[in-house]
Amino acid sequence: MTLEKGRRVRLGEDLGLGEAVAGEHGMAVGFLSLAAGLEGTVERVDGELPESEESLEYQRLTALLTDYGHTMPEASRERLESQIAELRPEWAAHQERGAQVTVRVRLDNGFVLDGAHQDVLIPL
Numbered sequence: 001m002t003l004e005k006g007r008r009v010r011l012g013e014d015l016g017l018g019e020a021v022a023g024e025h026g027m028a029v030g031f032l033s034l035a036a037g038l039e040g041t042v043e044r045v046d047g048e049l050p051e052s053e054e055s056l057e058y059q060r061l062t063a064l065l066t067d068y069g070h071t072m073p074e075a076s077r078e079r080l081e082s083q084i085a086e087l088r089p090e091w092a093a094h095q096e097r098g099a100q101v102t103v104r105v106r107l108d109n110g111f112v113l114d115g116a117h118q119d120v121l122i123p124l
Contacts (some may be wrong), residue, residue, distance in 0.1 A: 003042050003103050008124040011038045015113070015120065039124065040107035046115065047101060054090035061087065 003009070013036045020030040061084050069077050104114045105121065 003045055003101060003118050003121065003123065005042055005044060007042045009040060009042060009105060009121040010124055011036050011040075011107075011113075012120050012122045034107070034111065034113070038107050038109060038111075040105045040113070042103050043106050043112075044104040045101055046103060051094060052090060054087050055094040058084065058087040058091040 011034060015034045017032045017034065019028040020032050021027060022029045061080060065077070065080050065084065069080070072080070101118050102115050103118060103121070104112065105116055106112050
C-alpha cells in the first residue's frame with residue numbers, strides 16, 4: 001500500500017494511547033484509546049521504517065555467497081546456503097510487504113496520530 005499526503009485512511013485496529021490522569025496528584029482515571037474505524041487524512045509521510053534484522057542478514061549472506069561462494073570450501077558454502085534458506089521466508093515476506101512508512105494522520109474527530117505505522121491504516 002502506498003500512502004501519500006492527502007489520502008483518506010481508516011484506522012484498522014484499536015490503538016491504546018495511554019493513561020488519562022487528573023487532579024493535583026496525577027491519579028490515573030482511565031485509559032485513552034482510539035477505536036478502529038476512525039477515518040482521517042494523511043498530512044505527512046515521514047519515511048521508511050528500517051528493515052528487519054532477518055532481511056538485512058539475508059541480503060548480507062546472499063551478497064557474500066554471490067561474491068565469494070566460488071572460493072569457499074564446500075562445507076562452508078553449504079552452511080552459508082543453509083543459513084540463506086532459513087532466512088528466505090522472512091525475505092519473501094519483506095519483498096511482498098514492500099517499504100514500510102510512518103505517517104501523520106489528522107483524524108476526523110480532531111485527534112492527530114503522528115508516527116503511525118502504515119500497517120494500522122486502511123486506505124479508502
